[in-house]
Amino acid sequence: MRRVLLALALAPWVACSEADTQPTAASTAAIASPTPRAAVSIEPPLLRLGEVAVVEVVVVTPPDHRVHPVTPPERVDGFWLLDAETLPVERRPSRWTQRTRIRVRAREVGKSEWPRLRIEVDGPEGDRTALETEPRPLEVVSVLPEFPDQTATFPYRLPDAAPSRTPALAAAAAGALAALAAVALARRVRRRRRAGAAAAPAAPEVPWGAALAGLDAAVGELDTDWRRSADRAGCALRRYVTQRFGQPLAFRTTEEALALAPPFALATRWAALLDVLRALDAVRFRPDEAPDASARVRQAIGEARRWVEGSIPPGSAR
Numbered sequence: 001m002r003r004v005l006l007a008l009a010l011a012p013w014v015a016c017s018e019a020d021t022q023p024t025a026a027s028t029a030a031i032a033s034p035t036p037r038a039a040v041s042i043e044p045p046l047l048r049l050g051e052v053a054v055v056e057v058v059v060v061t062p063p064d065h066r067v068h069p070v071t072p073p074e075r076v077d078g079f080w081l082l083d084a085e086t087l088p089v090e091r092r093p094s095r096w097t098q099r100t101r102i103r104v105r106a107r108e109v110g111k112s113e114w115p116r117l118r119i120e121v122d123g124p125e126g127d128r129t130a131l132e133t134e135p136r137p138l139e140v141v142s143v144l145p146e147f148p149d150q151t152a153t154f155p156y157r158l159p160d161a162a163p164s165r166t167p168a169l170a171a172a173a174a175g176a177l178a179a180l181a182a183v184a185l186a187r188r189v190r191r192r193r194r195a196g197a198a199a200a201p202a203a204p205e206v207p208w209g210a211a212l213a214g215l216d217a218a219v220g221e222l223d224t225d226w227r228r229s230a231d232r233a234g235c236a237l238r239r240y241v242t243q244r245f246g247q248p249l250a251f252r253t254t255e256e257a258l259a260l261a262p263p264f265a266l267a268t269r270w271a272a273l274l275d276v277l278r279a280l281d282a283v284r285f286r287p288d289e290a291p292d293a294s295a296r297v298r299q300a301i302g303e304a305r306r307w308v309e310g311s312i313p314p315g316s317a318r
Contacts, residue, residue: 034060034061034062034094034095035062036059036060036061036062036065036121036129036131037059037060037131038057038058038059038060038117038119038131038132038133039057039058039133039134040055040056040057040058040114040117040133040134040136041055041056041058041136042054042055042056042114042136042138043056045136045137045138045139046139046141047106047138047139047140047141048106048140048141048142049106049107049108049109049140049141049142049253049255050105050106050107050285051105051106052082052103052104052105052106053079053103053104053105053106053138054101054102054103055101055102055103055104055114055136056099056100056101056102057070057099057100057101057102057117057119057133058097058098058099059097059098059099059100059119059121059131060095060096060097061095061096061097061098061121062094062095062096063091063092063093063094063095063096064096064123064124065096065121065122065123065124066121066122067089067098067119067120067121068119068120068121068122069086069100070084070086070100070117070119071117072084072102073114073115073117076104076112076114076115076138077108077110077112077113078106078107078108078109078110078112078138078140079104079105079106079107079108079112079138079140080104080105080107080286081102081103081104082103082104082105083102083103084100084101084102084103085100085101085102086098086099086100087099087100087101106140107140107282107285108140109140109141109142109255110139110140111137111138111139112137112138112139112140113135113136113137113138114135114136114137114138115135116132116133116134116135117132117133118130118131118132119131119132119133142255142256142258142259206316207240207243207244208240208244208308208309208311208312208316210236210239210240210243211236211237211239211240211244211308212305212308212309214232214233214235214236214239214240215233215236215237215301215304215305215308217232217236218230218232218233218236218297218301219298219301222294222297222298222301223294226283226293226294226297227283227284227293229297229301230280230283230284230297230300230301231280231284233280233297233300233301233304234277234280234281234284235250236304237273237276237277237280237304237307237308238250238252238277240308241266241273244311245263245265245266246263247260247262247263247266248260254274254277254278254281257274257277258274266311269307269310269311272303272307273307275303276300276303276304276307279296279299279300279303280297280300280304282296283296283297283300
């Protein structure tokens with residue numbers, strides 16, 4: 001009974017103490033309401049050539065503040081700026097958050113830095129605050145696998161073949177293929193006999209002839225589609241180097257070509273070849289249309305043609 005009476009006597013005092021120590025709604029809002037600040041995040045910060053990173057600029061302000069549109073930098077070394085999007089403002093009782101997402105594509109190997117951004121914020125009373133974001137590191141690496149101990153050139157990339165666990169089945173498959181080949185050969189011989197005397201086989205086209213024809217076709221497409229023209233020229237030049245010198249460039253990127261050891265026949269001409277391929281790639285993979293794109297493609301095709309003509313053996317027909 002004494003405990004009950006003591007609790008009833010202390011109840012008003014406890015209630016008053018809790019009211020004194022508990023913050024009001026206004027003070028809570030004042031404490032939670034942040035000062036304007038901005039930050040930048042990049043995902044991922046380490047990219048391979050051709051990959052896309054998302055740069056997010058976040059500006060947090062107290063309510064009723066207006067953030068001026070975030071302007072992406074005009075240039076970031078090693079990257080193409082693809083697009084920028086301002087997301088709807090996230091409004092909460094204590095803060096407003098504005099996000100701007102910028103997409104960039106990696107185009108050159110090396111370390112770079114996302115520069116500082118200056119962002120202006122207007123308060124409800126008309127006062128303006130200038131915010132600055134901290135720079136962020138960026139790095140682009142090659143698409144080549146990491147083989148630090150590799151000293152010889154990489155071989156042709158062939159499909160991986162799993163070792164056969166049943167030799168008998170493999171032998172049966174080989175026998176079936178041999179039988180099919182024999183049947184196909186017999187049919188071909190019968191067709192030739194029915195056709196009469198076989199015509200003289202046509203002379204095989206020389207590699208440089210096919211390359212020059214491909215470059216001429218690229219020039220023909222220049223006025224209608226300069227990007228397709230650059231693509232056709234780059235493919236023609238890569239096929240020619242593969243057929244003529246046995247260098248596997250037909251299905252390799254320019255960055256992969258940098259890791260290859262040039263053959264002896266191209267020791268003095270390898271750097272010029274890579275310069276031409278880089279000039280064509282700079283137009284082929286550019287996301288926007290450069291004002292001088294056609295002129296750059298025409299110049300690169302001319303350099304590719306001179307490179308092919310300089311590699312033709314003396315006295316050979318074109």
